Amino acid sequence: KLEQxxxxxxxxxxxxxxxxxxxxxETERRQVGIKHTLKRRQExxxxxxxxxxxxxxxxxxxxxxxKRRQExxxxxxxxxxxxxxxxxxxxxxxKRRQERLERRQERMKQNEKxxxxxxxxxxxxxxxxxxxETERRQVGIKHTLKRRQExxxxxxxxxxxxxxxxxxxxxxxKRRQxxxxxxxxxHNEKLKQEETKxxKRRQExLERRQERLERxxxxxxxxxxxxxxxxxxxxxxx
Numbered sequence: 718k719l720e721q722x723x724x725x726x727x728x729x730x731x732x733x734x735x736x737x738x739x740x741x742x743e744t745e746r747r748q749v750g751i752k753h754t755l756k757r758r759q760e761x762x763x764x765x766x767x768x769x770x771x772x773x774x775x776x777x778x779x780x781x782x783x784k785r786r787q788e789x790x791x792x793x794x795x796x797x798x799x800x801x802x803x804x805x806x807x808x809x810x811x812k813r814r815q816e817r818l819e820r821r822q823e824r825m826k827q828n829e830k831x832x833x834x835x836x837x838x839x840x841x842x843x844x845x846x847x848x849x850e851t852e853r854r855q856v857g858i859k860h861t862l863k864r865r866q867e868x869x870x871x872x873x874x875x876x877x878x879x880x881x882x883x884x885x886x887x888x889x890x891k892r893r894q895x896x897x898x899x900x901x902x903x904h905n906e907k908l909k910q911e912e913t914k915x916x917k918r919r920q921e922x923l924e925r926r927q928e929r930l931e932r933x934x935x936x937x938x939x940x941x942x943x944x945x946x947x948x949x950x951x952x953x954x955x
Contacts, residue, residue: 785911828867832860
């Protein structure tokens with residue numbers, strides 16, 4: 718701005734000097750005006766270029782932010798799907814256990830009916846039954862042994878089923894832990910990459926800003942140089 722003011726002052730002096738005392742012809746005044754116009758246009762072009770670069774930088778930042786949000790949305794959707802899948806698995810397991818319990822209860826009812834029938838046969842009237850006391854005792858012992866064997870088998874099956882469920886739970890727990898650990902590692906890697914990109918972008922932005930400040934500082938120092946030599950030379954010529 719100081720340089721522009723000096724140029725305007727010089728032109729004003731030259732344009733208002735007396736023709737007898739002014740050695741500068743019309744062509745020289747036009748050349749001064751052309752140089753001033755060219756310099757102004759160059760500054761305008763630089764300003765437009767800087768504005769364009771800043772606009773492109775903001776556009777890249779917006780695209781980067783949009784991409785990051787899309788990745789976060791995908792991650793949340795995957796987590797939601799995984800939660801729903803676990804919920805379905807739990808419901809299926811609950812339904813399977815309920816069906817198994819119903820079948821066990823049905824078998825127990827059938828066994829109770831058989832026991833009732835045998836009890837009726839063992840305790841009917843002696844006049845109608847050809848079975849003596851010894852035979853009834855033997856039948857009772859066999860029935861007791863059979864019932865105990867069935868109870869033992871049932872307990873063994875129940876124990877095996879419990880152990881199998883325990884193994885399944887432990888396996889599922891390990892699988893979930895591995896999956897969570899893998900997701901945690903992937904998430905940490907993504908965060909590190911994003912932090913590295915963000916640091917790099919900030920560093921580049923800081924460097925560009927520093928360069929702009931240096932250029933402005935140099936331009937300001939150039940503009941602040943005294944232009945007395947030009948005026949003095951003109952005045953001496955005058």
